[in-house]
Amino acid sequence: MSDLWRRCLERLEGELSAEDVHTWLMPLQARDDTFGLQLFAPNPYTLDTVRDRYLKRIEAMLQQLTGHDLQVRLEVGSSAVRMPPRPASAVLPPVPAPAQPLPAPAPAAPVAFNHNLDPHYTFETFVEGKSNQLGKAAAMQVAMNPGRAYNPLLLYGGTGLGKTHLMHAAGNLMRERNPDFKVLYLRSEQFVGAMIEALRTKSMDEFKRRFRSVDALLIDDIQFFAGKDTTQEEFFHTFNALFESKQQIILTCDRYPKEVDKLEPRLKSRLGWGLSVAIEPPDFETRAAILLSKAHDKGVAVSENVAMLLAKRIRSNVRDLEGALNTLAARANFYGRPITTEFAEETLRDLLATHAQAVTVPNIQKMVADYYQVRLQDLLSKRRVRSLARPRQIAMALSKELTEHSLPEIGEAFGGRDHTTVLHACRTIKKLCETDTRMRQDWEQLIRILTG
Numbered sequence: 320m321s322d323l324w325r326r327c328l329e330r331l332e333g334e335l336s337a338e339d340v341h342t343w344l345m346p347l348q349a350r351d352d353t354f355g356l357q358l359f360a361p362n363p364y365t366l367d368t369v370r371d372r373y374l375k376r377i378e379a380m381l382q383q384l385t386g387h388d389l390q391v392r393l394e395v396g397s398s399a400v401r402m403p404p405r406p407a408s409a410v411l412p413p414v415p416a417p418a419q420p421l422p423a424p425a426p427a428a429p430v431a432f433n434h435n436l437d438p439h440y441t442f443e444t445f446v447e448g449k450s451n452q453l454g455k456a457a458a459m460q461v462a463m464n465p466g467r468a469y470n471p472l473l474l475y476g477g478t479g480l481g482k483t484h485l486m487h488a489a490g491n492l493m494r495e496r497n498p499d500f501k502v503l504y505l506r507s508e509q510f511v512g513a514m515i516e517a518l519r520t521k522s523m524d525e526f527k528r529r530f531r532s533v534d535a536l537l538i539d540d541i542q543f544f545a546g547k548d549t550t551q552e553e554f555f556h557t558f559n560a561l562f563e564s565k566q567q568i569i570l571t572c573d574r575y576p577k578e579v580d581k582l583e584p585r586l587k588s589r590l591g592w593g594l595s596v597a598i599e600p601p602d603f604e605t606r607a608a609i610l611l612s613k614a615h616d617k618g619v620a621v622s623e624n625v626a627m628l629l630a631k632r633i634r635s636n637v638r639d640l641e642g643a644l645n646t647l648a649a650r651a652n653f654y655g656r657p658i659t660t661e662f663a664e665e666t667l668r669d670l671l672a673t674h675a676q677a678v679t680v681p682n683i684q685k686m687v688a689d690y691y692q693v694r695l696q697d698l699l700s701k702r703r704v705r706s707l708a709r710p711r712q713i714a715m716a717l718s719k720e721l722t723e724h725s726l727p728e729i730g731e732a733f734g735g736r737d738h739t740t741v742l743h744a745c746r747t748i749k750k751l752c753e754t755d756t757r758m759r760q761d762w763e764q765l766i767r768i769l770t771g
């Protein structure tokens with residue numbers, strides 16, 4: 320066992336309950352790596368629980384022990400045998416890749432290109448709702464006509480909303496339709512890592528050949544290219560080569576790429592050549608449907624009532640919903656109890672409280688005032704200058720969206736305004752979100768802050 324992890328565990332034993340340590344931390348295996356510590360969980364349930372409940376604690380303890388901010392990487396597997404990496408949903412943002420170079424290219428065996436597609440991420444397991452309909456349709460189109468439908472296809476939106484899932488689904492469908500199709504999926508950090516490695520080992524020709532010999536290149540989270548000039552340069556050339564020979568490119572980004580600072584203008588412009596589709600946070604019905612579908616896939620018995628409880632209370636993103644489901648399943652399994660609404664309320668009390676806490680009208684007002692750098696008293700005042708009026712309307716619309724309060728109650732909370740003013744604010748903001756990218760991003764970001 321890694322000596323650092325042993326010391327960390329000893330300390331944590333003094334802080335956490337014996338049950339928690341034995342159930343969740345003892346089963347982890349550890350290996351030191353260049354940037355910190357790599358922890359291997361025996362299964363996805365343990366991984367999700369450790370990530371959601373103990374990771375911050377572990378990182379703080381490592382900080383105490385070493386005086387450094389070490390990165391902790393979580394994966395399913397064992398420290399002795401490397402398992403294939405899980406998709407981004409289940410691992411921490413990985414450290415830059417020199418520590419984890421890509422496997423050597425093996426063009427003779429086409430399957431080597433595809434090993435990193437997650438077979439569970441398919442269109443069948445993807446629940447469609449208003450928020451992701453367009454993204455799903457576009458990804459399917461691309462998978463049916465790679466290189467010809469939309470190139471590149473760019474899926475963008477907040478974290479944990481299914482972009483990676485759709486990207487893999489497209490890759491899997493391409494492979495299903497043509498098993499010889501060479502699909503390469505990479506997180507952007509892996510692209511950076513592979514490039515650094517190629518520079519280090521003076522094998523740039525091999526690097527170029529490798530990336531340009533695929534039929535479809537899928538790169539996740541390209542916002543990480545920001546500020547990395549050499550990477551952008553290389554990616555730009557790779558992009559051009561693939562594009563010109565009609566090889567498919569699918570990319571994801573956490574926001575509209577034009578809004579990513581320090582991304583070269585010529586790259587931004589290329590990204591806009593194909594189709595860019597926003598993936599929005601799912602609405603209540605879609606959240607509940609996703610939960611039921613995930614529960615079914617995992618063989619976990621969850622009633623509609625439980626799904627509705629979680630969907631109502633956890634609005635931040637699908638990953639958080641799934642994390643809650645995993646925790647519930649693990650707990651129910653451990654105690655041998657069925658997952659009733661009471662059991663869910665009891666088991667997830669802290670988690671649900673965190674999600675509920677922020678969502679009050681005063682919290683929304685405070686958060687919006689902070690976000691737009693205006694004073695709370697000005698936000699609640701009658702002043703009509705635009706710099707106050709718009710944030711005020713956003714705060715009103717958020718209050719309607721995220722709380723159960725009526726329009727008159729919200730009006731009252733905003734310095735005694737009429738309910739028609741609140742209604743007007745909600746309509747204005749809704750319309751703006753449809754037409755103005757910046758507005759929509761602000762809106763989503765605020766929802767994430769408030770519900771995350």
Ligand SMILES: Nc1ncnc2c1ncn2[C@@H]1O[C@H](COP(=O)(O)OP(=O)(O)OP(=O)(O)O)[C@@H](O)[C@H]1O
Pocket residue numbers: 407408440444445446447451476477478479480481482483484485540571573609637638641
């Ligand atoms: N509509 C959906 N139907 C089924 N599962 C979904 C849906 N949306 C998201 N998920 C699930 O939520 C989890 C997180 O999704 P994913 O990793 O694709 O998010 P992401 O948008 O790529 O986030 P990030 O930007 O952080 O990488 C995955 O397990 C995925 O399967």
